[in-house]
Amino acid sequence: MPLPEPAELNLLAARARAHAGLFTLPLRDRNWRGHAGEYAGSGVGSSLDFQDHRSYVPGDDPRHINWQAYARSGHYSLKLYREEVRPVVEILFDVSESMFAEKEKARRAVELFYFAVASAGQAGATTSVMLLKGPRWKNVETTAVLSHAWTGIASELPPTDASAAPNPGAPPLRPRSLRVLVSDLLFPASPEPILRALARDSGRAIILAPYSAGEASPDWSGNCEFADTESGMLHQRRVDPGLLRRYTEAYRDHFSRWKAASLRNRTPLARIPSAPRFEDAIKLEAIPGGVLLFA
Amino acid sequence: MPVLFANPAGLWALLGIPVILLIHFLQRESKRIPVSTLFLLDHLDRESVKGHRFDRLRHSVPLWLQLLSVLLLAWLLSEPRWTAGQSVQRVVLVLDNSASMEAFREELRLELGRELPKLPRFTGTTEFTLLESSVSGGNLYRGTSMTELIQTLATWQPGAGSHDPEQAIRVGRGIAGNEGTLVFVTDHLGEPLPFGARRLAVGKPVENVGFAGLRIDDDGEGGKVWRVTLRNYADLPQTRSWVLASRGRRTEARPVELAAGATHILQGEFPDGADRVSLLLTPDRFTRDDRIDLVKPSPKALVVSRTGAPALEPVVAGLIESLENTSQAPSGTEPDLWFASYNPLSPTTPPPVSIVFLNQDQVPRRFFPGAIVAANHPLVAGLDWQGLIARATPSIPPAPGDLPLLWQGERPLVFLREGDGKRQLIFNFDVVTSNAPRLPSFIILVHRFAALLRQGKVGAESRNVEMRQPLVVAHLAAPDSPPLTLLREAGQVSVPLARARQLRAPGEPGFFHIDQGPARLLDAAASFADTREADFSKAGSVSELGPLPEAIRERQTVTDPLRPLWILLLAALALVIWHLLGRAPKTGTQPAA
Numbered sequence: 001m002p003l004p005e006p007a008e009l010n011l012l013a014a015r016a017r018a019h020a021g022l023f024t025l026p027l028r029d030r031n032w033r034g035h036a037g038e039y040a041g042s043g044v045g046s047s048l049d050f051q052d053h054r055s056y057v058p059g060d061d062p063r064h065i066n067w068q069a070y071a072r073s074g075h076y077s078l079k080l081y082r083e084e085v086r087p088v089v090e091i092l093f094d095v096s097e098s099m100f101a102e103k104e105k106a107r108r109a110v111e112l113f114y115f116a117v118a119s120a121g122q123a124g125a126t127t128s129v130m131l132l133k134g135p136r137w138k139n140v141e142t143t144a145v146l147s148h149a150w151t152g153i154a155s156e157l158p159p160t161d162a163s164a165a166p167n168p169g170a171p172p173l174r175p176r177s178l179r180v181l182v183s184d185l186l187f188p189a190s191p192e193p194i195l196r197a198l199a200r201d202s203g204r205a206i207i208l209a210p211y212s213a214g215e216a217s218p219d220w221s222g223n224c225e226f227a228d229t230e231s232g233m234l235h236q237r238r239v240d241p242g243l244l245r246r247y248t249e250a251y252r253d254h255f256s257r258w259k260a261a262s263l264r265n266r267t268p269l270a271r272i273p274s275a276p277r278f279e280d281a282i283k284l285e286a287i288p289g290g291v292l293l294f295a
Numbered sequence: 296m297p298v299l300f301a302n303p304a305g306l307w308a309l310l311g312i313p314v315i316l317l318i319h320f321l322q323r324e325s326k327r328i329p330v331s332t333l334f335l336l337d338h339l340d341r342e343s344v345k346g347h348r349f350d351r352l353r354h355s356v357p358l359w360l361q362l363l364s365v366l367l368l369a370w371l372l373s374e375p376r377w378t379a380g381q382s383v384q385r386v387v388l389v390l391d392n393s394a395s396m397e398a399f400r401e402e403l404r405l406e407l408g409r410e411l412p413k414l415p416r417f418t419g420t421t422e423f424t425l426l427e428s429s430v431s432g433g434n435l436y437r438g439t440s441m442t443e444l445i446q447t448l449a450t451w452q453p454g455a456g457s458h459d460p461e462q463a464i465r466v467g468r469g470i471a472g473n474e475g476t477l478v479f480v481t482d483h484l485g486e487p488l489p490f491g492a493r494r495l496a497v498g499k500p501v502e503n504v505g506f507a508g509l510r511i512d513d514d515g516e517g518g519k520v521w522r523v524t525l526r527n528y529a530d531l532p533q534t535r536s537w538v539l540a541s542r543g544r545r546t547e548a549r550p551v552e553l554a555a556g557a558t559h560i561l562q563g564e565f566p567d568g569a570d571r572v573s574l575l576l577t578p579d580r581f582t583r584d585d586r587i588d589l590v591k592p593s594p595k596a597l598v599v600s601r602t603g604a605p606a607l608e609p610v611v612a613g614l615i616e617s618l619e620n621t622s623q624a625p626s627g628t629e630p631d632l633w634f635a636s637y638n639p640l641s642p643t644t645p646p647p648v649s650i651v652f653l654n655q656d657q658v659p660r661r662f663f664p665g666a667i668v669a670a671n672h673p674l675v676a677g678l679d680w681q682g683l684i685a686r687a688t689p690s691i692p693p694a695p696g697d698l699p700l701l702w703q704g705e706r707p708l709v710f711l712r713e714g715d716g717k718r719q720l721i722f723n724f725d726v727v728t729s730n731a732p733r734l735p736s737f738i739i740l741v742h743r744f745a746a747l748l749r750q751g752k753v754g755a756e757s758r759n760v761e762m763r764q765p766l767v768v769a770h771l772a773a774p775d776s777p778p779l780t781l782l783r784e785a786g787q788v789s790v791p792l793a794r795a796r797q798l799r800a801p802g803e804p805g806f807f808h809i810d811q812g813p814a815r816l817l818d819a820a821a822s823f824a825d826t827r828e829a830d831f832s833k834a835g836s837v838s839e840l841g842p843l844p845e846a847i848r849e850r851q852t853v854t855d856p857l858r859p860l861w862i863l864l865l866a867a868l869a870l871v872i873w874h875l876l877g878r879a880p881k882t883g884t885q886p887a888a
Contacts, residue, residue, distance in 0.1 A: 098331030163334055188334040215332050221876070223319070225327040226336065235333060240355050241875060250335045 003100055003155075004107055009148045012107065016114030017122075019278055023287070024295045025119045025178060026206065026268075027087050052080040088174050089120035091129045092137075092198075094166045094183030095154040101229040105212040108274035108281070109182060112208045115278075116180045117145050125178070130171045132183070134160030137171045160230065165189035169197030179205040185254075186215070191261035199265055206291045207262065207269040209255075216251060220244060298375050301848055305372025311365040319358050357875045364868045367861055376852035384421045384851060385475035386414055387467040388444075389460060389492070390435065391482065392427040394762075394828040396453040398581040399482050402497040402836075404448050407480070410495065410840050411441050414476065414847060424470050427453075428460035428479070454583075454763055454802035456825040464492050474850050476843060484835040493843065498834030502529035504553060505576065505584025507826050509759060511592055514564065519591050522562040523574055527553035528830045535579075539563065541572040565591050570757065571806060571820065583762075584829045586804050588820035593620055595754040597745060600624040602646070603636025604654040610732050611652075614741050621745075632748055637721070639689040648748065650741060651721045653691055658728050661687040665704020674711065674720075674743050675700045678736035683708070685724035685731070697721075700740075709740070720744045753811075757818040764800040764821070770811045777812035 004012065056065055056076035064078045093113045100106035120127040121142070129140040131154050138157060140150045165187035173179060179198050185191075185207070198205035220239040227234055237243075255271065262269035270286035286292040300306065330336070388407075390396075396403070414421065423444050425436040432455065436447045464479055468490040471477045479488050482498025507526040514520045527533045532555055536548040553559055565572060570591040578585050599621050601611050611634040615621055624630035633649035638656075645651045663685050669675045680701055685708060696714050699707035712719040720740070722731070731737040749756075753769045760766065770779060772792060779790040783801055790798055800821040801807055809817040823829070855861070 101329055101331045184331070186331050186334075215330075218330075220326075220328060222326065226330045226333055227327055228333045229329050229331045233333075234327075235336070237336065238355055240357065242356070247332075247335055251332065254335065 003151050004103075004110055006148055008107070009110065009151070012111050013114045013118075013146070013148075015278065016111055017118045019111075019115050019282075020118035020122045020295070022279060022295055023115070023119065023282055023292045024123060025089065025116065025125075025180065026204075026290060026293050027089075027123050027125065027178065028293070053077050054080060087123070087125045088177035089116075089123070089125040089127045090173055090177050090179050090203075091116045091120065091127065092166070092168055092171070092179060092181045092183075093129065093131050093150075094181070095131045095133050095157065096160065096164075096166065096183075096187075097229040098186045099184055099210070102212045102214055102274070104274045105184070105210055105215075108210040108212075108272060108278075109184070111278055112182050112210055112272060114145075116182060116208070117142070120178075120180075128174075131157065132166035132168065132171075133157040134164035135167045135170065136160070137167070139171065163188050164230075165194060167197070168194055169200070173201060173203055175201035175203065177201075177203050179203050181205060181207045183207065183209060184211055185209050185258055191258045192265070195261055195265040195267050199267055205267045207267060208286065208291065209258075209269060209271045210274055211271055212274045217248065218244070298377055299852065301374040301376050301845075301852075303373060305374060306369055308365060308369035308372050311368070312362055315358065315361050315365065319355070357872055360868050360872050360875070364865060364872065367865045367868070370855075371858065371861055371865065375855050376848060377855075384414070384847060385424070385471045386411075386421055387424045387426065387471040387475060387477050389426050389428050389463045389467045389477070389479045390432075390451070390453075391460060391480060392429050392432050392451075392453040392455045393457055394454050394583055394823065394825060395498070395581070395831065395834065396482055397583060398501055398503075398831065399497050399499075399834075400448065400451070400453075402499075403480065404445055406495065406497045406838075407448070408445055410838065411444070413840070413844050424467070426463055426467055426470075427455070428463040428481075429455040429458045430462060431455070432463065452802060456763070457827040461489060464488060464490050467492065476847065478840065482831075482834050482836075484833065484837055493839040494837060495840055496835055496837045498831065499836055500834055501580045501831035502531060502533060503579055503581045503584070503829055503831050504528065504533045504535050505579075505581065505829050506574065506587040506822065507558065507584070507829070508824060509587060509589060509822065511589065511759065519565050520562060521565065521572065521589050522560055523587055523589075525551060525553065525559040525561055525576070526826065526829070527555065527557050527559075528826075528832060530555050530832065535577045537561065537574060537576045539572055539574055541566050541569045545575075565589075570818075581829060581831065583804060583823040587822045588804060588806050589759055589822075590757045590806065590818055590820045592759060593757040594746075595620070595749045595752050595756045597621045597632060597749055597752075598624045598628070598630045599632045599634065600630035601634040603634070603652070604638065606656075606727050607634075607636050607652050607654055610726055613732065614650075614738070617738060618742065618745050631752060632745060637691050639691060642692070645719055645721075647715075647717045647719070649719050650744060651691070651719055652726045653688060653721075653723055654725060654727060655688055658725075659686040659688055663687050663703040663706050663708070663724070665702075665706075667708070668702045670698070670700050670702075672698070672700055672711075674740060674747070675709070675736075678739055680734070680736050682734060683729065683731060683736075685729040688725045691721060691723050718748070753814075753816070755815045755818065759820050759822065760800045761824040762800055762804060762821045763802050766798045766800055766809070766817070766819075768795065768798060768809055768816050770795060770816060779816070780808075780810045782808045782810065 053066070054077065056078050060078055066077050066079050069077045091113070099109045117127060117129065127142055129142060129145055129150070131138045131140055131150060133154070136157055138153050140153055144150050144153065166183055168179070168181060181198060195205070223236065223238045225234055225236050258269060268289050268291040270289050270291035272281050272286065273284065282292060287294065420439060422439055423436065423441065424434070425444055425447060427433055427435065435451060436444045438444070460479060464477065467477045477490065477492040478495050479492045480495045480497065482496060484496055488494055504525065504527045506523055508524040510522045512520050512522070532552065534550060534552045536550045538548050539546045551559055561574065571589060573586065573588045576585040597618060597620060599615055600623065614634070631648065633646035635645045635649045635651050636654040637643065637645060637651050638654055640655060667680045667683060669678065669680055685703070690706065693707065693710070694712060697710045697712050699710040701707070701709040706723070708722070708724050710721050710723060712721060726732065750767065751769055753771060768779065770776070770792070776792060778792055779795055779798065781788045781790060784805055800819070804822050806820050808815060
């Protein structure tokens with residue numbers, strides 16, 4: 001697994017923290033559950049944001065009785081205010097071999113991972129990180145992310161079959177949390193079960209999918225011996241323009257299915273190219289699609 | 296229309312097909328690409344991953360285009376041409392039938408066997424004609440079989456002397472036509488040939504030694520001495536041995552050494568009682584001049600008689616004595632030739648066949664004035680009369696039809712009177728008082744006249760002739776006379792009287808006779824005497840037939856009319872292949888979806 005060197009990881013982490021000042025995860029447009037914090041919660045709280053009126057019932061705090069309404073109507077009523085909480089962000093990082101098949105793509109994947117962690121941290125969210133590799137997963141402490149120790153944990157995960165998809169349903173996710181999946185989605189499994197697993201327990205999910213030009217528009221020609229990055233198996237094939245064209249179409253159809261499924265499941269999906277600068281790549285799909293927001 | 300390939304070597308381009316296939320399969324090992332989207336490829340073409348190699352070929356458009364390009368290239372390089380099935384190629388071979396070709400008959404057969412099969416391959420039918428180059432040469436073969444043509448050469452006997460083949464080449468061109476092929480087959484190199492003929496020379500220098508000529512003289516004692524010239528035509532000294540054969544016996548072989556280009560005279564007498572001998576030389580490659588046969592020459596017997604003035608007797612006696620094989624006519628018989636005199640003062644009628652000398656008793660004081668002029672006649676051709684001094688005597692009365700042979704001033708000194716059974720040579724001056732008996736021209740004129748008479752006489756003679764020499768043999772010409780018969784060791788040939796004028800000596804050296812019925816007319820020996828043909832120093836071999844197949848192909852076939860189209864198609868294929876294999880890969884940051 002050609003993961004970036006520690007020095008480069010440091011650089012990528014620093015840049016991700018800087019990018020977290022420019023962009024942020026979509027935490028404001030939804031009510032969350034969690035400890036008290038700065039973001040609107042799903043319950044009634046003590047914030048200054050008015051939420052609703054309701055009739056007074058015994059046991060309510062009399063300080064919240066709306067006396068002006070009582071003066072007009074003679075009935076006791078209460079003003080309810082929105083709860084302010086710290087959201088829970090759960091970052092699921094697909095560490096299968098295909099994510100690091102190309103150096104450029106590997107850098108962009110790590111960059112997105114670090115950005116998600118930094119953005120969640122900057123928002124004061126309760127952050128948990130999980131590494132996914134096929135059906136297996138591993139929880140990683142936030143400190144391990146900051147110290148880049150997660151790379152060792154990722155390397156210890158056993159190899160999987162080439163066609164094995166990450167399983168977001170396996171790790172326990174907290175209800176009403178924001179789930180950020182960083183994966184290239186290059187597996188033949190149907191997107192529907194994965195998306196449903198991501199959004200279970202009233203959670204909200206976004207998907208950041210890095211990709212490289214080498215896989216989107218390859219320049220293969222002639223007789224090629226393809227080495228599968230997951231399993232290392234070799235496949236010999238002669239590539240002519242017809243085959244290349246059909247591959248491109250299949251690649252496009254694959255992500256069309258993912259796009260359609262993400263719309264149906266209200267799980268925003270943004271494909272992030274690896275070649276441009278990070279801020280330029282984010283602006284191509286992630287910002288217009290509401291997957292990420294300007295800070 | 297049958298198709299043929301003008302350049303069959305171009306078909307080697309087809310070897311490009313296995314080469315391309317080999318390269319195609321070798322390319323499979325050339326590139327290893329790590330890929331994370333293999334499931335997409337598997338989904339696309341799952342069966343071809345483990346399929347047959349032919350499947351790989353079938354799905355490779357550049358490969359098929361490359362194979363098609365190779366086929367087109369092979370087609371263009373091999374230069375296909377079409378022939379019309381009815382096309383006829385006429386090939387005329389003019390064969391040098393001079394005697395020197397005898398030495399290269401085997402080479403000739405082999406060379407024609409090699410060259411001729413190359414000619415007809417472009418045409419539907421090939422018609423061969425084989426002519427001899429000499430004027431008297433024949434048409435040896437005409438047909439479409441090359442094998443029969445070459446078999447004809449097995450029995451061919453060249454024997455003509457040196458000659459100019461231009462007339463035969465002209466005839467050959469007439470037979471071949473403008474489009475036909477004309478080949479002159481010889482053994483010598485030379486100037487470019489006329490009428491578009493091509494030379495096929497099959498000779499080479501040969502170290503030849505042979506008999507080059509003969510001479511037979513009287514030995515002064517009634518016998519004959521032969522002298523034969525032996526010549527070395529080679530550039531190196533040669534040693535040979537020779538023997539003399541006569542009446543079934545041979546002498547011991549005697550060596551003779553000849554320096555380069557030297558001649559040597561062999562001489563000897565005819566053995567007692569023998570009137571013919573043969574000289575045999577060690578055979579070399581050219582055998583015709585390795586043998587020479589000699590007969591003791593003897594002209595036809597001439598019976599003479601004399602009449603006239605006694606003053607002429609010394610002159611007449613001397614003349615008769617100088618004539619060979621003459622005899623005095625017995626009384627009562629008519630001689631072949633009379634020697635007579637004519638006195639203008641007492642004229643008489645001379646005999647019908649005679650040599651008449653003017654004679655008078657008184658010697659004139661004057662000489663004939665004026666220049667001496669000879670007529671253009673074979674009897675006086677080449678004779679010098681300027682030293683003649685004759686006295687002015689009265690003239691013999693001329694008669695109509697007299698042919699003056701010699702004039703001095705206004706006086707015909709010698710004239711010929713023929714017709715009405717007469718043949719008279721008349722000397723119209725007094726021979727006795729002139730210096731004519733001491734002039735060679737006078738003697739020669741008398742001898743020529745005697746030879747003229749001998750020529751017309753039917754009788755036996757012996758002489759040595761050259762091979763194929765035209766023979767003039769006086770014979771009985773009455774309608775009921777028997778035909779002439781030419782007899783040789785190899786057999787005999789009957790010659791009708793109507794063709795007697797075309798009689799020639801045999802083409803092979805040896806003795807022969809010519810008879811008419813029981814009467815022998817000629818006893819002769821034919822020998823090879825053309826030294827130009829025996830000289831092989833300039834013989835050589837060359838073939839100008841190399842460009843012939845190409846020329847015949849140009850004449851008899853047409854090129855592929857679609858050739859420009861194939862070239863354009865080949866260029867287009869090259870561009871398409873270059874585009875498919877060499878185009879730049881797509882790059883960009885936009886996702887495919």
